[in-house]
Amino acid sequence: MQTLxxxxxxxxxxxxxxxxxATEYRDQPLTVLGVLTGSIVxxxxxxxxxxxxxxxxxxxxxxxxxxxxxxxxxxxxxSLVPDIRDRSVLLVDDIFDTGHTMAALLETIRRSSPxxxxxxxxxxxxxxxxVAIQPDYHCFQIPDRFVVGYGLDYNDDYRHLxxxxxxxxxxx
Ligand code: IMP
Ligand code: MG
Numbered sequence: 733m734q735t736l737x738x739x740x741x742x743x744x745x746x747x748x749x750x751x752x753x754a755t756e757y758r759d760q761p762l763t764v765l766g767v768l769t770g771s772i773v774x775x776x777x778x779x780x781x782x783x784x785x786x787x788x789x790x791x792x793x794x795x796x797x798x799x800x801x802x803x804x805x806x807x808x809x810x811s812l813v814p815d816i817r818d819r820s821v822l823l824v825d826d827i828f829d830t831g832h833t834m835a836a837l838l839e840t841i842r843r844s845s846p847x848x849x850x851x852x853x854x855x856x857x858x859x860x861x862x863v864a865i866q867p868d869y870h871c872f873q874i875p876d877r878f879v880v881g882y883g884l885d886y887n888d889d890y891r892h893l894x895x896x897x898x899x900x901x902x903x904x
Contacts, residue, residue: 739894750781770826773883831863
């Protein structure tokens with residue numbers, strides 16, 4: 733595999749995003765909602781750089797890729813979502829690829845009548861979107877490669893790597 737983004741670079745850019753969010757959400761009832769499982773590392777680092785009172789919640793989205801890089805049917809499990817009525821929700825995911833996952837999650841979250849919803853992703857594969865929305869915040873734009881690390885997996889492996897790496901075709 734080939735390292736695309738070093739761990740130290742990720743830490744720097746995540747902290748910058750956290751400070752921006754802290755400025756923009758001052759005096760708002762913020763709930764940061766992480767998308768399981770890919771967002772866990774980004775979520776844990778990001779919330780520690782947002783110097784505001786906030787709540788953390790989780791929602792699950794899975795597309796059952798297994799040992800393939802092609803998404804299958806999307807399933808959303810919102811049973812872990814706390815009460816977000818009238819709260820300012822920041823939806824945090826690992827990557828915006830086609831955008832189908834983000835679009836479906838936003839629709840699910842809006843049914844709970846939050847005060848506002850915005851999205852933040854670590855990675856944005858720009859140019860691949862198949863939906864009309866874009867992430868409100870992102871840390872890095874990346875080329876169309878299959879990447880792992882910092883929460884992202886291939887067949888549930890590699891999530892613990894502190895950096896982002898692209899898998900070579902022979903690894904897939
Ligand atoms: P989308 O619905 O096509 O935007 O895909 C979003 C989901 O697919 C992400 O939350 C990831 O779980 C997964 N995904 C997309 N691209 C990659 C990748 O390069 N590496 C690992 N997972 C990915
Ligand atoms: Mg995911």
